[in-house]
Each structure stands twice: as structure tokens, then as C-alpha cells.
Amino acid sequence: MSGTVLSLRGITKTFGAVAALTAIDLDVRRGEVVAVVGDNGAGKSTLVKILSGVHAATEGTITFEGRQVTIAGPADAHALGIATVFQDLALCENLNVIENLFLGQELGPYRLDDVAMEVRSWELLRQLSAKIPSVRTPIASLSGGQRQTVAIARSLLADPKVVILDEPTAALGVAQTAEVLGLIRRLREQGLGVIMISHNMADVKAVADTVAVLRLGRNNGVFAADEVSEEEIVAAITGATQNAIGNASGNAIGNVSGNTGGLRS
Amino acid sequence: MSTPTDLLDERLIGRAGVRGAAEGMLDRVRSGDLGVLPVVIGLLVIGTVFQLLNPIFLSSTNLVNLTLELVPVGVMALGVVCVLLVGQIDLSVGSAGGLTSAVMAVLFVSKGMPAVVAVLAALALGAVIGWIYGQILNRFGVPSFVITMAGLLGLLGVQLYVLGAQGSINLPFDSSLVAFAQLAFLPPWLSYALVVVAAVWLFLSGHLHARRRRRAGLSARSVNLLLARSAALLVGVGAVVWYLNQTRGVGWMFVLFLGLVLVMHYVLSRTRFGKSMYAVGGNAEAARRAGINVKAVYTSVFVLCSTFAAVGGVLAAARLAAVNQASGGGDVNLNAIAAAVIGGTSLFGGRGTAFAALLGIVVIQAISSGLTLLNLDSSFRFMVTGAVLLLAVAVDSVARRSRVSHGRA
Structure with missing residues (x-):
């Protein structure tokens, strides 16, 4: 496999007394789809926010293309080539599709090139087989699935090296889910590293090369997707690897602390 | 000829040419996207009523006067539009204008400096005031409502201090400033x-x-x-x-105002900075994640607003040919905000255009001028302006509800 593009070592993030992430290691190679799975509050969204510069890690190192880097803000992540599609999409409802796609990276800062931006917008949306009738309508008038498509299209605009998708298919219809999964495969063919956060095992098995399991903010196993069964992944997510009693108590603790982490993240 | 790329979707209703544009506009109004329509109707009503009450109202003389009178507060309203767009507010534009014009008058008249230097110093002071507002907002997170309310009082105090015991400075009638505002x-x-x-x-x-x-x-x-x-x-x-x-x-002063409106229209609609203002006003967190430096946008918008306030203050001083303790006081602060809102700028951020300042101030100044012509004192002016402001915001709120139900919000 080709070289590692993004490598995390010992990433820890605490919110006050709550350790949302503890000593997380993660490697993403070029042309690899890494699915990060875990129960609610396992720290998946916190991990996304650290990589995209929304939160700073409390401890640990991030190595990007062989260089150790710090991601202090969203602009740093952009500059490195890490593009993120957030679960809450982070779109401006008062702006139209084109303005949202190019937000912060408009063509022609002092004299906007709206023709070029509209042409590029249509290219991106066609590539995603997006069902958006007009790119000049404000985001407020689009459905959830259409908004998701706009958010994904936006992440591809700046030719990123790593794309992070936080629950990309959660709000999508059947056809759009298939399109997004197809798109993720195309990203892989283009040599991009893809991190996909997902709850949907079918999606994970369909596109992921590697499955990294988080549990209670810690690494709980990294599997090659074609060598692992769905049951094994679920077992790693829930911690159901020992006897039934340990499993049940582990679940209870997981849910309590997990929810706290979810609220803070 | 093949169908254009942006009209391929079969759900789009085809509209072309002059007729299509008219239909599209009608459709927008029905769904609550009123644009400038309420203001235009309001102006027609105001014009008709006052003309019936006093035939001088629509006379050329009075309208010329109107175009000059509206400029100082109009320029301030332009700054308020920018601040409202990013979802903040500046209550102190009048005081900032009063203070900067007082400083200008002291430098120009008492210290004998050239007019250009005095005006530039006033503008620089305006910029500094805005920069301080921005720093307080960004570093301490004090709501801009409170910061600028403190500014409203504090700057007025500084203005009184700068003017000294005399309390009033007259600008010489033969100076270029006064000539520009009154005779050019x-x-x-x-x-x-x-x-x-x-x-x-x-x-x-x-x-x-x-x-x-x-x-x-x-x-x-x-x-x-x-x-x-x-x-x-x-x-x-x-x-x-x-x-x-x-x-x-x-008047040249009115042309200057129009020029500023056009420049701001260009900045808001055709530059990256303008788009980032709308984005910050619409969803500041989304703007931050898109890599926009939200704090820098806040700071530069407050600098812009206070600088416009300084321009307005200097123009008001030139128009009056004097700066006194009442300069920038009274209803100037609220008129500037009312003009921006009446013109269609949302108080909740992310919605509005530079033309809002122009349209809004025309409405306010028309009311003020009409009531003055009827020999009604400022008690009526305050009451009527208050009622119009309430009406404008009410129309906007109803339209907003309609936009939401039509999926256009």
C-alpha cells in the first residue's frame, strides 16, 4: 500500500473532567477508506473536530504527509488539505448553493467570478448526481438530503488530500446513499485518504478498507474490512468480547459516560 | 440551441424575457420575498398624504433640501447596515459622529489645521473607535449591544470634554467644507x-x-x-x-452618498469580504469552519461602521456649519438604525443590502420634512417615526413568516 498521509499518535482530548478521547492512534494511507465506528459518545465526532480544527487536541501528535503539524483552527486544516463534512453540515441558510460551496474560498476575492463559480458548482453537483433544481436557491429551501449533497460537494472543492465524512449517509435516500458510496470509491481511486464516520454497518462493509473501532474514547481494535465479520465489529463496538455480565455492565458505563462526551463535543 | 446547464432540471418552471422576469417577481412577492416593495409603497403613501396636506412637500425646492438633509444620517445608516448584516448592532453611531466632528472642528477652527487634515483625523478617530469595539467584542465577548451603549454615553462625554466650556464651534462659511455641504x-x-x-x-x-x-x-x-x-x-x-x-x-453631497452606497453594494455583493459578512450573520459557526476569520470580520465591520459614522458626523457639521454639544445627539442614533431596518435589513443578521440605507433614510427624512412643513414639532416627528419603524419591522416579520412557509427563509 502507498504511503501514510495522515497519522495520529496518542491523541487525547479532555473537556473538564471528562476524557472524550484517550491516546487515540489512527493511520490513513493514500487511497484508503478508513471507517471509524463506535457507539454513541465513543468520541467519533470529537475526533472529527480535532482533525478539522474546531477543537485543539489536549495531547498527542498529528503527522500529515510526513511532517508533524498542529491544527489550531479550521484554516490550518484547509491549508493542509483536510476537508470535513460535518454531521450538522455547517451551511449558511441565508446563502445560496453557490455561495455555500465557495464559502471562504470564492474565486476572485475582489471581483467575484460568479460565472466560473456557477459552472464549477454544476460540475460538482452533476458528479454527485445531485437532485438540486437550481444553485441560486437559498439553502433554507433545500431538503436534508440536498443539503448533505451540497456539504459533500463543498468538501471536494479545494482538491483535498484527506476527506472526513461524519455520518455522510445518515440523512440520505436510497439512491443518494448509493451515489455517495460510489463517490467515496471514486475518491479512493483518485488517491485520497477518506475517513468515514458511520453507524451503518452495511455502508462500512461496502466501501471501507479498514475499520477502526472507538469505545469510550479509546482505540478498541483496527480491522481489515474484508477479513472481519459484522459481528466482530459490533462486538468491538459494544465491548462484548468477554462474558455476558461484563458485557452488560460495560454497556451501562459506556452509555453514561458516552452521553456526557456527546453533549460536550 | 441546447438548454443551459442551470435550467436542465425538469422541475424548473421556464421563465424567459421581460414577461418571465415580471412573473418571477410577482411570485417572489407572493411567497414573502418582498424586497423593496414595502418601502416603495410607503414612500408613495407618505408622498401623497403630505402633498395633500401641504403642496410644498413635493416641490423641487423641498426635494432638493431633502436630498441634502438625509445624507449625514444616511451615511451612518450605511455603517449600521454592515453591522446588522453580521448579526451585531451599533447604538453609538450618532455619538461617534458627534465626537469625531467635534475633533474635526477643534483641529480645523481652533488649531487652524487644513480642512483635509482635520477631516482625515476625524475619520481615523472613527476607525479607532470601531477597532476598540471589535477588540472588546472579540476578546471579552461582551454583547455589542452593551459595548456600543457604553460607547453612546462615553463618546458623548468625550465630545462635551473636547468642546470645552464654550460648547459650540462654528465652521467658517467660506470654508471648503461648508461650501461642499451647502452650495456645491x-x-x-x-x-x-x-x-x-x-x-x-x-x-x-x-x-x-x-x-x-x-x-x-x-x-x-x-x-x-x-x-x-x-x-x-x-x-x-x-x-x-x-x-x-x-x-x-x-448636490455634490448627495452624489457622495450615492457613491458610497454603490461602493458598499459592490463590496457586499461582489467581494469575498462581503460574502463573509453575510455568512457570519447567517451562521457564524459555519463561517468559522469554512475558514473565515470571524473575529477579523467583526473588527473590520465595526471599523467600517464607526468610520461611516465619522463621515456622517463631519457632513452633519458641514451642513450645519457648526459643531455643538447636541451634534450627533437626540434621535440621530436611532434614526440611523431605523433607516437600515426600514430599508429591509434584518435585525437578526445575514439579510439586507446597501440600498437599504438609502431607501430607509429617504422614508425617515420624508416624514421628518413633511411634519416640519406642517408646523408640527418634534413630538409628532418622534411619534410618527416610531410608528413607521414598528410598521416596517412588523411587515418584515410577517414577510419572514411567509418566507418560512414558502421555503424561502
């Missing part, structure tokens, strides 16, 4: 020439843009529509200019 009018030929240039420029820029869109395979406005638009501008503005030219004509 465009020669008629130049005013008509500017109207023609504007109409031709509107057509040419629209035509070139439409050609680029067609080449890129996108839909574009038809030549007929562009011609109709330019003709409407030519006839409409031409008629107003002709009417103003019956007496003194178009």
Missing part, C-alpha cells in the same frame, strides 16, 4: 450625463455578463430585459434629476 451642486449637463453614463454602464455590464454566462452554457438575461431595465433607470432617475434641476439641482 452639479451643473445640469453633468447631472444628465451621469444618468446616461449610469444607464449605459448598467446595460453594458449586464450585457457582458450575460454573454459570459451564455458562453459558459448558463442561462442569461435577454437583451430586451437588459434594455428595459436600463431604460427604466434612464427615465426614472432622469425624471427625478430633471425635477431637482428646476431649482438648485443635485
Whole structure:
């Protein structure tokens, strides 16, 4: 496999007394789809926010293309080539599709090139087989699935090296889910590293090369997707690897602390 | 010819040409996207009522006066539009204008500095005030409402201190400043020439843009529509200019205001900075994640607003030929905000245009002028302006609800 593009070592993030992430290691190679799975509050969204510069890690190192880097803000992540599609999409409802796609990276800062931006917008949306009738309508008038498509299209605009998708298919219809999964495969063919956060095992098995399991903010196993069964992944997510009693108590603790982490993240 | 890229979706309703544009506009109004319609209707009502009560109201003399009187607060309203767009507020534009004009008067009259230096110093002071507001907002997270309310009082105090015991400084009548605000009018030929240039420029820029869109395979406005638009501008503005030219004509100060509005319109709609202002006002967190430096946007918008306030203050001083303790006081602060809101700027951020300042201040100044002509004192002016502000916001709120239910919010 080709070289590692993004490598995390010992990433820890605490919110006050709550350790949302503890000593997380993660490697993403070029042309690899890494699915990060875990129960609610396992720290998946916190991990996304650290990589995209929304939160700073409390401890640990991030190595990007062989260089150790710090991601202090969203602009740093952009500059490195890490593009993120957030679960809450982070779109401006008062702006139209084109303005949202190019937000912060408009063509022609002092004299906007709206023709070029509209042409590029249509290219991106066609590539995603997006069902958006007009790119000049404000985001407020689009459905959830259409908004998701706009958010994904936006992440591809700046030719990123790593794309992070936080629950990309959660709000999508059947056809759009298939399109997004197809798109993720195309990203892989283009040599991009893809991190996909997902709850949907079918999606994970369909596109992921590697499955990294988080549990209670810690690494709980990294599997090659074609060598692992769905049951094994679920077992790693829930911690159901020992006897039934340990499993049940582990679940209870997981849910309590997990929810706290979810609220803070 | 094949269908343009942006009209391929079969769900789109085809609309082309002048008629299509009219239908589209009607559709927007029905779904609550009113645009400038309420203001235009409001102005028609105001014009009709006051003209019936006092035939002088729509006379050329009075309208010329109106165009000059509205400029100082109009410029301040332009700054308020920017602040409202990013979802903040500045309650202290009047005080900032009063203080900066006082400093200008002290430098110009008492210290004998050249007018240019005095004015530039006033503008620089305005910029510094805005920069301080921005720093307090960004570093301490104090709501801008509170920061600028403190500024409202504090700056007024500084203004009184700067003016000293005398409390009033007269600007010499033969100075260039006073001449600019009171006596400088465009020669008629130049005013008509500017109207023609504007109409031709509107057509040419629209035509070139439409050609680029067609080449890129996108839909574009038809030549007929562009011609109709330019003709409407030519006839409409031409008629107003002709009417103003019956007496003194178009003041340079008003042209300056129009120029500032056009520049701000360009900045807001055609630059990255303008888009980032709308984004911050619409969803500051989304803007931050898109890599926009939200704090820098806040700071620069407050600097812009206070600088406009300084320009307004200097123009008000030049118009009055004096700076006194009441400069920038009274209803100036609230009129500037009311003008921005009446013109269609949302108090909740992310919605509005530079033209809101122009339209809003025309409404407010028309009411003020009409009531003055009826010999009604400021008690009535305050009451009526308050009622109009409430009405404008009520119309906007109803329209917003309609937009939400039509999926246009």
C-alpha cells in the first residue's frame, strides 16, 4: 500500500473532567477508506473536530504527509488539505448553493467570478448526481438530503488530500446513499485518504478498507474490512468480547459516560 | 440551441424575457420575498398624504433640501447596515459622529489645521473607535449591544470634554467644507450625463455578463430585459434629476452618498469580504469552519461602521456649519438604525443590502420634512417615526413568516 498521509499518535482530548478521547492512534494511507465506528459518545465526532480544527487536541501528535503539524483552527486544516463534512453540515441558510460551496474560498476575492463559480458548482453537483433544481436557491429551501449533497460537494472543492465524512449517509435516500458510496470509491481511486464516520454497518462493509473501532474514547481494535465479520465489529463496538455480565455492565458505563462526551463535543 | 446547464432540471418552471422576469417577481412577492416593495409603497403613501396636506412637500425646492438633509444620517445608516448584516448592532453611531466632528472642528477652527487634515483625523478617530469595539467584542465577548451603549454615553462625554466650556464651534462659511455641504451642486449637463453614463454602464455590464454566462452554457438575461431595465433607470432617475434641476439641482453631497452606497453594494455583493459578512450573520459557526476569520470580520465591520459614522458626523457639521454639544445627539442614533431596518435589513443578521440605507433614510427624512412643513414639532416627528419603524419591522416579520412557509427563509 502507498504511503501514510495522515497519522495520529496518542491523541487525547479532555473537556473538564471528562476524557472524550484517550491516546487515540489512527493511520490513513493514500487511497484508503478508513471507517471509524463506535457507539454513541465513543468520541467519533470529537475526533472529527480535532482533525478539522474546531477543537485543539489536549495531547498527542498529528503527522500529515510526513511532517508533524498542529491544527489550531479550521484554516490550518484547509491549508493542509483536510476537508470535513460535518454531521450538522455547517451551511449558511441565508446563502445560496453557490455561495455555500465557495464559502471562504470564492474565486476572485475582489471581483467575484460568479460565472466560473456557477459552472464549477454544476460540475460538482452533476458528479454527485445531485437532485438540486437550481444553485441560486437559498439553502433554507433545500431538503436534508440536498443539503448533505451540497456539504459533500463543498468538501471536494479545494482538491483535498484527506476527506472526513461524519455520518455522510445518515440523512440520505436510497439512491443518494448509493451515489455517495460510489463517490467515496471514486475518491479512493483518485488517491485520497477518506475517513468515514458511520453507524451503518452495511455502508462500512461496502466501501471501507479498514475499520477502526472507538469505545469510550479509546482505540478498541483496527480491522481489515474484508477479513472481519459484522459481528466482530459490533462486538468491538459494544465491548462484548468477554462474558455476558461484563458485557452488560460495560454497556451501562459506556452509555453514561458516552452521553456526557456527546453533549460536550 | 441546447438548454443551459442551470435550467436542465425538469422541475424548473421556464421563465424567459421581460414577461418571465415580471412573473418571477410577482411570485417572489407572493411567497414573502418582498424586497423593496414595502418601502416603495410607503414612500408613495407618505408622498401623497403630505402633498395633500401641504403642496410644498413635493416641490423641487423641498426635494432638493431633502436630498441634502438625509445624507449625514444616511451615511451612518450605511455603517449600521454592515453591522446588522453580521448579526451585531451599533447604538453609538450618532455619538461617534458627534465626537469625531467635534475633533474635526477643534483641529480645523481652533488649531487652524487644513480642512483635509482635520477631516482625515476625524475619520481615523472613527476607525479607532470601531477597532476598540471589535477588540472588546472579540476578546471579552461582551454583547455589542452593551459595548456600543457604553460607547453612546462615553463618546458623548468625550465630545462635551473636547468642546470645552464654550460648547459650540462654528465652521467658517467660506470654508471648503461648508461650501461642499451647502452650495456645491452639479451643473445640469453633468447631472444628465451621469444618468446616461449610469444607464449605459448598467446595460453594458449586464450585457457582458450575460454573454459570459451564455458562453459558459448558463442561462442569461435577454437583451430586451437588459434594455428595459436600463431604460427604466434612464427615465426614472432622469425624471427625478430633471425635477431637482428646476431649482438648485443635485448636490455634490448627495452624489457622495450615492457613491458610497454603490461602493458598499459592490463590496457586499461582489467581494469575498462581503460574502463573509453575510455568512457570519447567517451562521457564524459555519463561517468559522469554512475558514473565515470571524473575529477579523467583526473588527473590520465595526471599523467600517464607526468610520461611516465619522463621515456622517463631519457632513452633519458641514451642513450645519457648526459643531455643538447636541451634534450627533437626540434621535440621530436611532434614526440611523431605523433607516437600515426600514430599508429591509434584518435585525437578526445575514439579510439586507446597501440600498437599504438609502431607501430607509429617504422614508425617515420624508416624514421628518413633511411634519416640519406642517408646523408640527418634534413630538409628532418622534411619534410618527416610531410608528413607521414598528410598521416596517412588523411587515418584515410577517414577510419572514411567509418566507418560512414558502421555503424561502
